[in-house]
Amino acid sequence: MRKFISLIIVASLSSFGLSAPVRAEGAATELLQKYLANGRIGEADEQLLSLASQATDNADAQLGLGLVRSARAFEKLSQSLYRYGFGSKSDGYEMFLGRVPSEVAKNHDPEPITYEQFRDLLATFIADLDVADKALTAVGAKPAKLEVDLSVARFDWNGDGNVGSEDHIGxxxxxxxxxxxxxxxxxxxxxxxxxxxxxxDNLLMAVAKAWLSHDFSESWNGSFSVVFPRAVSTMSQANGKNAEDYTM
Known part of the structure; x- marks a missing residue:
C-alpha cells in the first residue's frame, strides 16, 4: 500500500509539471521545498496559509497551498488505509505491488473497521480534496511559479509520526x-x-461521491473482508470471528 499510495501522490504532483522547468524564487518555493523534504507537509499547510493571508495576490503561496493540500489528502488517506490494514491479506494486492513492497506495507496489528467508518473515511477524503480545490481556485488567472525538487519528497504514509528512509517516496x-x-x-x-x-481533485471527489451516493453495505458484508482483514461484517460473524478475537 505504501508504494501504491506513494505513486498516486507523486503522480498528482509531478505528472502535470513535466514541462520545461521555470526558475522560481521566493518564500513559497522555499517553504514548499523545506517541508516536502522533511515530510511535514501538515506544517507546510500552516506556513503557506499564513503567507497567502498576508497578501491575497500572492499566487505562488496559493498555488503551493493547493499542491500541499492535495498531497495531504492522499497522505491522510494512506494513513487511514494503513490503520485498518488495507490489502494485508489480498492476493490481488500482492500481485499488484509485488511481494516485497506489500510485506513492508503490511500492518500486522490493524484496527477493526465498520461499514460506517469506511464511509466516513471516504467522506473525509472528499472534504480534504474540496479544501485543496478551494485553495487552487484562489490562484485564478494570476501568474504563479514554483520550482521544486521532488527527489527529496517524504510522506508519513503510515501516520506513525516518524519520517525515515522508508518514507522517502522521492x-x-x-x-x-x-x-x-x-x-x-x-x-x-x-x-x-x-x-x-x-x-x-474533482475527478477523485466524483468517484468517492459515487460510492457514497448509494448503500453498498451488501457488498461490504460480502467481500470487503478481503481487503480489510478486521472488517466488521456479516461474513466475519458467519466465520465466527469478531474484532476482539482477530489475529493476523
Whole structure:
C-alpha cells in the first residue's frame, strides 16, 4: 500500500509539471521545498496559509497551498488505509505491488473497521480534496511559479509520526547516482497546473461521491473482508470471528 499510495501522490504532483522547468524564487518555493523534504507537509499547510493571508495576490503561496493540500489528502488517506490494514491479506494486492513492497506495507496489528467508518473515511477524503480545490481556485488567472525538487519528497504514509528512509517516496521515481542516491528531479509549476490539479481533485471527489451516493453495505458484508482483514461484517460473524478475537 505504501508504494501504491506513494505513486498516486507523486503522480498528482509531478505528472502535470513535466514541462520545461521555470526558475522560481521566493518564500513559497522555499517553504514548499523545506517541508516536502522533511515530510511535514501538515506544517507546510500552516506556513503557506499564513503567507497567502498576508497578501491575497500572492499566487505562488496559493498555488503551493493547493499542491500541499492535495498531497495531504492522499497522505491522510494512506494513513487511514494503513490503520485498518488495507490489502494485508489480498492476493490481488500482492500481485499488484509485488511481494516485497506489500510485506513492508503490511500492518500486522490493524484496527477493526465498520461499514460506517469506511464511509466516513471516504467522506473525509472528499472534504480534504474540496479544501485543496478551494485553495487552487484562489490562484485564478494570476501568474504563479514554483520550482521544486521532488527527489527529496517524504510522506508519513503510515501516520506513525516518524519520517525515515522508508518514507522517502522521492527515491521511487528519481534516477540514482553512482552511490545509489537520488539525483535531483526538478519540476516547475505554474497557474495552468493549478487548473489541471483542480480537475484531478474533482475527478477523485466524483468517484468517492459515487460510492457514497448509494448503500453498498451488501457488498461490504460480502467481500470487503478481503481487503480489510478486521472488517466488521456479516461474513466475519458467519466465520465466527469478531474484532476482539482477530489475529493476523
Amino acid at each position: 527515491s521511487i521515481f528519481s534516477d540514482k547516482d553512482e552511490s545509489g542516491e537520488a539525483v535531483p528531479f526538478i519540476v516547475g509549476f505554474d497557474s495552468a497546473d493549478a487548473k489541471w490539479l483542480q480537475g484531478y
